[in-house]
Structures are given as C-alpha cells and as structure tokens.
Amino acid sequence: METLLFDLDGTLYPLDNGYHIHVRQNMWRFMSDKLGIEEPEKVWRPLFQKYNQSAKGLRVGGGYEFDLEDFWTSVRAGAADFIKEAPPGVKSALEKLPQKDKYVFTNCNEVEAEEALALLGIRHHFKGVIGAKAMGETCKPDKAAFEGVLQSVGADPAKTVMFEDSFKNLVTATSLGMATVFVQSDTAREEGVGSVELDTVDAVVCDLSEEELRAKAPWLWVGDR
Template identity: 30%
Template sequence: MRGFSHVDTWVFDLDNTLYPASCRLFDQIDVRMGEFVSRLLGTSYEDAKKYQKTLFHKYGTTLRGLMVDHGVNPDGFLDYVHDIDHTPVPANTRMDAALHALPGRKLIFTNGTVAHAEKVLARLGITHHFGDIFDIVHSDFIPKPERPPYAKFIAQTGITPQNSAMFEDIARNLEAPHALGMTTVLVTSPENHDAQIVNSTSGGIAQPHIHHVTDDLTGFLENIVKSRSGS
C-alpha cells in the first residue's frame, strides 16, 4: 500500500469529503437542482428529479447536461443551487490542527463553486490552509471525472502529481488522479452511496485505482501526521 512520505501537495474535494455527509448539505443542493429543472422544463418536481439523475449519470453533473441539452446559462444555475443554509457544517478544530501539521500545499478541487467552497471552509474554520480553490468555472464547466479538468488543474496549480494526494468521496473521480500518478484516498460514509465500494467486514479495497479508504478524514490526517513525525 502506498504511503505518504513523498507527498508535498494535498488536494481535497469539498462536498461530503471535508465535511461529513451526515451534515446533509448536499441534500439541500440536490433539492434546489430538482426545483431548477422543474421550473426550466415545466414538469413536476418528481419527474424533474428523475431527469436530473439521468443527466448526472450521463454527463457527470446536472449542470453539464443542462448546458449541453438545453443551453442553460451556468451562472444562473450555480447561483440558484448553492443558495443554501451552510450552518449544518460544524467547526472542526482537529482538522484545523492536522492540516497545520501537514507540510506542503493544500488545494481544493471541486465540481462546486468558489463561493460555495469559501462558505464551507469558513464554517469548518480551515480557510487559511488553502492557497487555491479550483472550481467548476475553472474547469470550463467540464466536471470530474472527465480528464480535461484534471489536466487543467495540474497546469494551473503547477503541482507534481507523483508527489500529490487526492481525497475524494466519489470513487470514479479518483480514476484520473490514480492514472496521473497521485496517491488516492476515498472518503466514505453510510450516508454517501457514491463511495460504497468497500467490504466493511474485510476492509478490502474493491478497485485498484484507490490506494486508501477512510470513514474518518480527520483521524486519517492525524495518523499521516504521526507517521511522518515518527511518533
């Protein structure tokens, strides 16, 4: 299993990764997406949700599908779906300390927006650790797990993939980082079915592009700090 002694850049997804899925923050976004699609197409909310999920699985994000199939303006969509209550995200002083103790750069790579990420980071109390937030706008509205956003992320931030670790809650979003040479970490939780690829009794990793799996990101980071310090 690959370790972290060589890592000098720490790349984090945002939603359901840096904060627990139990906050149900993305549930609010999901409802807003359904409302947006319902109003756009003039359909019932239930039919809109079914169609939204079809777009998500076909294009990687609902937004990408709406842009391709319906010519939707991305700014209006992003503003609407991220107009949510961020207060369910609690401050995390342990994560703050762990990030402080990890040497190297810390970056955000999200299919959300910079504004949404800034609100989440502020709630967690860890904004000061992150030098760059690479969002869906920087990705030219092409979402993970498509390859082009990863290439642009690397070019824009100047990171060395072989010396970087990527933390994600969606398994397929780690395929490209693995292929590029990054150390990959899947963050799981019972509330997030996108990450349920692990046999909970054996702890085995079900897919070769995932080096590590954790259901406790803060504890995982603390253990990396301990292993790097030799304690």
C-alpha cells in the same frame, strides 16, 4: 509529497449534515420552476450519473440553456443552515500536514465553495479553490479536468495526493500517477464501490481528522507511500 488536492462535499465535511439533500431539492426546484422540467429527479439522475456534474448534465446531456451563476446561486442556497465549523481533528490535520501547497478541487462553483470553506473555518489552509468556473466545459472525473488543475497549480502528479469521497475521481487520479486517499461517505454506496475497488487506493479513512490520517496514511508526513 508536495501538493494536496481536496474534494469539498463529502470530503472536507460529511454528507450527513443534511446539506447534500437540501442541494438536491434546490436543484429539482430550479429544474421545475426555471426549466419547466416535469419529474425533475427522474430527469436529473441519469444525467448526473453520466456527466458527474448537474450543470454539465443539464446543459450538455439535456440541451437545457440557463444562466450558470443563477444555477449555482439557486442550487447551493442555504449553506449556512447546514455547514458548521469543522471539528478540531480536521482543523488539526490541515494545520499539521507538512505540505504547504493545499488546494480545493471541486465540481462546485468557486463562489459557493468559498462560502462553504468560510463556514467550516478552514479557508486559510488552502492556497486556492479550483471549481466549475475554472474547469469550464469539463469536470471531475474527466482526465482533462485533472490535467488542467495540475498544470494551473504547477504540481507534479507523482508528488500530488488527491483526497476524495468519489471513487471514480480517484481512478482518474491514479491513472495520472497521483497518490489517493478515499474518504468514506454515502457516495461510495451510490457508486456501488466495494472492497475490491478500494484495494486500489493508497488509504481509506473515515474522515480527515489528524488521528485518522496519521493511522491510515502516515506516508503523508514521511513522504513515502
């Protein structure tokens, strides 16, 4: 394996730190205050489930117009109150994984993703961050989003690993010939993922600690799944 792609939320840090809920509350406030949407949670949920990114869902599915930078700044505000330095095990894994080509591939906007990585103290481990701005009108799990990222970083999908807490994103990665590591989080529950689905991924881990990865995905070090 030569290239490693990491999701951000729920993968490089756990969702149970409270930021996940905080972001959703920010979003519903943005929808109410700036878009005049009554019962924003009820409007947001089906759009997110269909389009897999809140901004895309509101714009494409809901027909709402708004400034994207304002949206991301408002919705992702307050990260420092929740995202703390990554645990030693995660830092050790990122340092000791032999692949030099490590990237963050997220549906979040790049600026806010960079802030989160800085708060985690792990930004220096990644060559770059590919997020909402770079993907434009597409996002994970769209095949076009994955193909665009692979092309932009010059990666061979057969030699690329995707780390994700969203199973639907790993389905696309698998279809392109990528290896997959599923990071368990509340996202699996929301997506209704069970043991049958997880049999299709290459490894299932509780977190991205070096101990977990060496135990569940030793092929990351030896290069053979």
